[in-house]
Amino acid sequence: xxxxxxxxxxxxxxxxxxxxGPDACAVIVAGGSGERFGDPRGKQFVExxxxxxxxxxxxxxxxxxxxxxxxxxxPHGRLDEVRRDVLADMPLRCELTLALAGATRQDSVxxxxxxxxxxxxxxxxxxxARPLVEVGAIERCIQVVRGDERLSGAILASRETDTxxxxxxxxxILATPDRSNYWCAQTPQVFRARAIIAAHKAxxxxxxxxxxxxxxxEHRGGRVRVVESTRDNIKITLPEDLALAEATLARRLExxx
Numbered sequence: 001x002x003x004x005x006x007x008x009x010x011x012x013x014x015x016x017x018x019x020x021g022p023d024a025c026a027v028i029v030a031g032g033s034g035e036r037f038g039d040p041r042g043k044q045f046v047e048x049x050x051x052x053x054x055x056x057x058x059x060x061x062x063x064x065x066x067x068x069x070x071x072x073x074x075p076h077g078r079l080d081e082v083r084r085d086v087l088a089d090m091p092l093r094c095e096l097t098l099a100l101a102g103a104t105r106q107d108s109v110x111x112x113x114x115x116x117x118x119x120x121x122x123x124x125x126x127x128x129a130r131p132l133v134e135v136g137a138i139e140r141c142i143q144v145v146r147g148d149e150r151l152s153g154a155i156l157a158s159r160e161t162d163t164x165x166x167x168x169x170x171x172x173i174l175a176t177p178d179r180s181n182y183w184c185a186q187t188p189q190v191f192r193a194r195a196i197i198a199a200h201k202a203x204x205x206x207x208x209x210x211x212x213x214x215x216x217x218e219h220r221g222g223r224v225r226v227v228e229s230t231r232d233n234i235k236i237t238l239p240e241d242l243a244l245a246e247a248t249l250a251r252r253l254e255x256x257x
Contacts, residue, residue, distance in 0.1 A: 015101065021066025024142050024190065025096075026061035026121040027112035029102020030054040030082075030128030031073045043129045043236055045085065049249045052086050053236060056131035056249070061124065061188075062092045064138040067147075069120065070096045072128070109213060110200045116193070123196060124188040125213050129236045132248055133188065141190045141227045147154040152222030153191035155214050156229035157183040183226050186233050189213050195222055 030044040039056040044054040051059075054072070061067045070092070074082045079098055087096070099115035101108040109125055116123060122145060123137065137156055160182040166175040189212065191199075199216040203209070210216050214224045236242055 022094075023120060023146070024064075024066045025069045025071065025116040025123040025193070026064075026067050026078055026126060026188070027071045027073065027109065027116060028054070028057050028061065028126050028128050029073045029101075029108050029112065030057075031075045031105075040199070043242075045081070045225045046130055046242065048236075048242065048246055049253065053088050053131045053242075053245075054128040054130060055090060057126055057128050057133060058086070058092070058096075058133055059092065060133050060138060061126065062090075062094050063135050064142070066122075066139055066142045067094060067124065069117055070094045071099055071115050072096060073099045073101050073108045073115075075101050077210045095211065100120060104209070106209060106216075111202075113193075113197050113200060121191055122190060123193045124190045125196070126188040127235055130187055130233055131236065132232050132245055133186075134233075137227075137229050137233065138188055141188055144192045144225055144227050145192065148225075150190075150223060151225055152195040152217045153189060153214060153224040154227050154246045155189040155212075155224060156186040156233060157226045158186065158229050158231045158233070160184055184224050184231075185212055185214065186229055186235075187212075189224075191217060191224075195220075 037041050048056060058070060058072065061070055072082065082098060097115050099111045102111050102251060114124065122142060124142060126133065141154050141156055145151050160179045164177045164179050164182060165173050166177060167173050195217055199220050199222065202220055203216050208219055217224055224243065232248055234241060234245060236245055
């Protein structure tokens with residue numbers, strides 16, 4: 001499939017200007033090896049509708065009015081590849097910095113936080129393997145944090161719709177929780193920069209490892225709110241996820257959404 005026009009791509013249409021100018025930096029984490037995906041290139045470099053998977057995430061944040069800078073966290077030894085194969089043909093509005101990934105996702109996020117310019121009050125952390133994130137959802141998440149000083153952060157999430165089962169180690173069902181209070185966490189996860197940086201530093205001191213950044217802030221007592229998102233904002237982990245993402249994105253492009 002030929003590459004779509006980056007300047008006119010309907011799914012990445014700009015939404016105007018932020019009320020007080022860009023006050024958020026995006027940290028896009030694309031440093032994983034993608035072992036479960038099974039492609040030696042790494043899933044973030046695999047083509048999706050004519051562009052590398054990670055390119056769609058970069059474009060979404062570049063078109064978000066509240067974002068003024070983008071940090072992309074890349075695998076070691078692949079900075080030149082990112083510049084050549086991902087960024088070379090992308091007419092970006094935002095300035096962009098590349099940072100090196102760490103041994104774990106948590107380390108990689110902290111590397112991105114260290115690389116961000118110091119003059120942004122908010123930071124939006126996003127998995128580069130979630131290429132279907134929409135500009136409007138990014139802006140909603142940022143606006144929730146911006147609008148409530150009591151919040152340390154907010155995350156995109158979708159409501160749990162399946163019946164949940166709590167089991168013991170052997171798989172025996174212990175309980176069926178009420179799913180109405182359960183959400184499936186997504187990214188971006190938006191935080192006040194000082195709160196998430198402090199949370200990462202505290203996690204190193206406490207030897208605390210979490211599966212997402214919100215957990216680090218919660219661990220320190222910070223208040224994080226859920227912002228409802230669609231289930232389309234999937235993370236590409238397995239080959240079948242790529243097929244679903246391709247179908248969803250192709251449908252959006254055809255309909256001009």
